[in-house]
Every structure is written in structure tokens, then in C-alpha cells.
Amino acid sequence: MPKQLMKGNIAFAEAAIRAGCEVYFGYPITPQTELLEHMSMRMVELGRVFLQAESEVAAVNMVYGAAAAGAKVMTSSSSPGISLMQEGFSYMAASNVPAVVVDVMRGGPGLGNIQPSQADYNQVTKSAGHGDFHPIVLAPSTVQEAIDLTVLAFDLAEKYRTLVFVIADGTIGQMMEPAELPEMRPITNSKPSWAVTGAKGRTHNVITSLYMGAEELEKLNFDLQGKLQQIQQASEVRYEEAHLDGAEVVVVAFGTAARVAQTAVKRLRKAGLPVGLFRPITLWPFPEKELAALPQRIPSLRSLLVVEMNAGQMVHDVREAIAGQVPVRFAGRMGGIIPVPEEIEEEIRLTLKSTGLSLSNKEPHNGRVIAR
Incomplete structure (x- = not known):
């Protein structure tokens, strides 16, 4: 496709749509609001699910539910909103469900301002929530990379059943550059074998992050650490x-x-x-x-x-x-x-x-x- 002049936030959104995003939940916060606005128009046009939740806490738990049901799901926010979502991220990590998160960073701590920052680095790379886990974290430096890495994020999320963050400071979200979009991927509507089920006539499959026994929870953590080591050793470093x-x-x-x-x-x-x-x-x-x-x-x-x-x-x-x-x-x-x-x-x-x-x-x- 020919290159077109695009704002970074629009590039994130349109790349996610073309990568096969079926469901989007989010809440507006500057400097990423244009991403949500673009999703509100395009997802509805394409007959996909868009919902502006009442808060970031609500949005991330909707993401958790859709991910557990096997949908290709995404959310986006900026620094204070990402903080509110962290409990949900931890639940998703424990449940081994895939999801994509775009974090367009702003100045902090606290409400801070709407200017660009890179102060979420520790927040997203060291855990992104309580417990022993890491999401994959991708950092574009151009609008073209915002597109390419968002598409890659969906692929990695599905491949490893994990959270994948694409993080960019507000400059990249707001800047405009020539960029090329990928072709639209078809939506297959097929659900993975691990997805939650329970309807009449189907085998029940429950996804949870609650493990009351210490030995059982330790086994989950050993399995999770094994997956993280696999990611580190699988040529995913860029x-x-x-x-x-x-x-x-x-x-x-x-x-x-x-x-x-x-x-x-x-x-x-x-x-x-x-x-x-x-x-x-x-x-x-x-x-x-x-x-x-x-x-x-x-x-x-x-x-x-x-x-x-x-x-x-x-x-x-x-x-x-x-x-x-x-x-x-x-x-x-x-x-x-x-x-x-x-x-x-x-x-x-x-x-x-x-x-x-x-x-x-x-x-x-x-x-x-x-x-x-």
C-alpha cells in the first residue's frame, strides 16, 4: 500500500484493526485519546466490539474477560491509567491469556501533565503488576514502527499467550509521519482450544488466577517462569x-x-x-x-x-x-x-x-x- 501521512495514535489503532483486533475496551486519557476515538469509529464500521468503559479498572477487567474467551483484544491508556490497570494485568498473567496494551506515556508522578515522558519504563518492564511476571515490551521510535510493532504485538501475544505492551512517549502518539499500513487480516472467529467454555453441551474449561494451595501456586509460577525463559531464548530480542x-x-x-x-x-x-x-x-x-x-x-x-x-x-x-x-x-x-x-x-x-x-x-x- 502507498504511504500516507498519519498521526501516531491513529497508526496504533489502525494497525491493531488490520492485525485482527476483534474487541477493544478503553477509557479516554491524553495523550492517547485519538487512539480510542479512532477505534470507536472503525471498530463499529467493521462490526467489531468497541466499548468505552466507565474507568480504566473496568476496561482492563473487560479485556481480561474477552481474552479468556479467546478474543483478540486490546486496550490503550496513558501513565496514570496504566497504574489503575495493573491489578488486571496481574490476573491476566496468572491466567496465561493474550492481550495487547498500548501505553502512550505522559509526565508524572501523579496526574502530572500531558507532555511526553519515558517514566513508565520501570512500571511496565519490571512487572506491570504484583507477582513474578513480565510482559513483552516493545518500544517504537517512528510512526512506521508504531504500526509494525503493534502488528507484531498481536502475533507475540497469541504465540506465547501473554501480555504484550507497546509503549511510546506522547511525542510519538501525537507526531505525524508518512507510513505504510499492512493489509487487513481476515477475522476467522475460531476460538483457541484453551479458551473458557461452559455452555450446555460443551466441556467446561475454567480460567482463573486464584490458587489457594501454596504448592499449586508455586507450580503455576514455575510454569510461568519457564515461559518467560522461553521468550528470552527464542530470538525475540530486538x-x-x-x-x-x-x-x-x-x-x-x-x-x-x-x-x-x-x-x-x-x-x-x-x-x-x-x-x-x-x-x-x-x-x-x-x-x-x-x-x-x-x-x-x-x-x-x-x-x-x-x-x-x-x-x-x-x-x-x-x-x-x-x-x-x-x-x-x-x-x-x-x-x-x-x-x-x-x-x-x-x-x-x-x-x-x-x-x-x-x-x-x-x-x-x-x-x-x-x-x-
């Missing part, structure tokens, strides 16, 4: 590299922060500075092995610089992966402020100068970027 040849500093960033960092890296490469970019696309499973291998692959590597639109969350995963092989510095903006390329260029220069210093030392900076 990332992008640029300008790594001869790099002395590699910037690690995702989403909009990676777009800004890419501009800074290109400028400095033109100026002759040895700098590269590593962009995680799957935030869980995290590309830890690929990061850990960078010092061996790039003998010139002296340091990593992690750039995020938060106070420093992914940086902890980067430091754990790199395990002290080279120093790791952090630079970030908070409250919905997007860093500009000049700020990242300055931090890259400071990183080159600071190689060999204690990680606890703070370099001088412009007073706006958090740097450590």
Missing part, C-alpha cells in the same frame, strides 16, 4: 545499531530519546568524533547480552551514555548488562521535556572527557540535564 565502527562512546536510548540521540550522533560523526548509537526495541526481553558484548566487539569503546526522558530507569538495566566493563553515564530530562540534540552532544563530549572517573562523580552540565 534492537538497532548505528555508527559503531571505531566508536569510543555509544549512546543507548529508546523511543523519542533515541531519535534525538541519533541526530546528535550523526552531527558528531560528521565532526569526526567517534560516537555510535544502540537502540533497544524490546525493553523486555532486554538486549542485555548484546550490550554486554559491545566492549569485545568494539575494542575502541571507552564509555556508554544512556539518554532517557526520565530520572534514570533503563540505565540500571544497562549497567547490569555491561557489568563494569566500561563506565556508564546517564543524561535525562523529566516532567515532559524532550532533550534537544545540542544537549546530547554536550553530554557526549563530557562522557569522552570523563572516561576513567568514578561513576559517582558528576560532570559539569548546563543545569537542566540530569547527568551522573
Whole structure:
């Protein structure tokens, strides 16, 4: 299909529809409301199910019910709404049902503002709810990737019977770029064998997250951990590299922060500075092995610089992966402020100068970027 100019939120919605989404439940919250609005029109046009629930709590439990019945189901929200949904996510994880969640992140904590942020990183990658589980987490940096990763999310959810998050800061939800949509997948109406049943004449199959016996619940957890290990070992890690040849500093960033960092890296490469970019696309499973291998692959590597639109969350995963092989510095903006390329260029220069210093030392900076 030819490319068309699309807003990120519309791209998420239309990609989900074309991937076969049968049911959508949600509640409006900025900066993702256009996604819900598009679903309210298109799902009804196509004879599929759309319902604006009375709250995020209601929406996520509707998602749970539809997923348990075997429907291809999706919800979307933004940071405070995702917090309200976390109990439901935990129920779904324990029940091994597939669902797709789009989180268009905004500034926080609390109600915060409607500006773009990446401060949901810990929230979605470390559990997304109580208990020992992880959803798969995909992080687009363009409108085209918003489309491609949303389609992939439905495939992964069905393949592993798991939650899959597609997370993007508000910039990606609101920006407009040329993008190509996939063909519409047919709706088969066939239900998977594991789906809940109970109608007269059918074998009963109950899906639950309640396990009163400790041994029974431990077995569920062992099985769940086994599935998570399978996902980690099944080539589901995705990332992008640029300008790594001869790099002395590699910037690690995702989403909009990676777009800004890419501009800074290109400028400095033109100026002759040895700098590269590593962009995680799957935030869980995290590309830890690929990061850990960078010092061996790039003998010139002296340091990593992690750039995020938060106070420093992914940086902890980067430091754990790199395990002290080279120093790791952090630079970030908070409250919905997007860093500009000049700020990242300055931090890259400071990183080159600071190689060999204690990680606890703070370099001088412009007073706006958090740097450590």
C-alpha cells in the first residue's frame, strides 16, 4: 500500500484493526485519546466490539474477560491509567491469556501533565503488576514502527499467550509521519482450544488466577517462569545499531530519546568524533547480552551514555548488562521535556572527557540535564 501521512495514535489503532483486533475496551486519557476515538469509529464500521468503559479498572477487567474467551483484544491508556490497570494485568498473567496494551506515556508522578515522558519504563518492564511476571515490551521510535510493532504485538501475544505492551512517549502518539499500513487480516472467529467454555453441551474449561494451595501456586509460577525463559531464548530480542565502527562512546536510548540521540550522533560523526548509537526495541526481553558484548566487539569503546526522558530507569538495566566493563553515564530530562540534540552532544563530549572517573562523580552540565 502507498504511504500516507498519519498521526501516531491513529497508526496504533489502525494497525491493531488490520492485525485482527476483534474487541477493544478503553477509557479516554491524553495523550492517547485519538487512539480510542479512532477505534470507536472503525471498530463499529467493521462490526467489531468497541466499548468505552466507565474507568480504566473496568476496561482492563473487560479485556481480561474477552481474552479468556479467546478474543483478540486490546486496550490503550496513558501513565496514570496504566497504574489503575495493573491489578488486571496481574490476573491476566496468572491466567496465561493474550492481550495487547498500548501505553502512550505522559509526565508524572501523579496526574502530572500531558507532555511526553519515558517514566513508565520501570512500571511496565519490571512487572506491570504484583507477582513474578513480565510482559513483552516493545518500544517504537517512528510512526512506521508504531504500526509494525503493534502488528507484531498481536502475533507475540497469541504465540506465547501473554501480555504484550507497546509503549511510546506522547511525542510519538501525537507526531505525524508518512507510513505504510499492512493489509487487513481476515477475522476467522475460531476460538483457541484453551479458551473458557461452559455452555450446555460443551466441556467446561475454567480460567482463573486464584490458587489457594501454596504448592499449586508455586507450580503455576514455575510454569510461568519457564515461559518467560522461553521468550528470552527464542530470538525475540530486538534492537538497532548505528555508527559503531571505531566508536569510543555509544549512546543507548529508546523511543523519542533515541531519535534525538541519533541526530546528535550523526552531527558528531560528521565532526569526526567517534560516537555510535544502540537502540533497544524490546525493553523486555532486554538486549542485555548484546550490550554486554559491545566492549569485545568494539575494542575502541571507552564509555556508554544512556539518554532517557526520565530520572534514570533503563540505565540500571544497562549497567547490569555491561557489568563494569566500561563506565556508564546517564543524561535525562523529566516532567515532559524532550532533550534537544545540542544537549546530547554536550553530554557526549563530557562522557569522552570523563572516561576513567568514578561513576559517582558528576560532570559539569548546563543545569537542566540530569547527568551522573
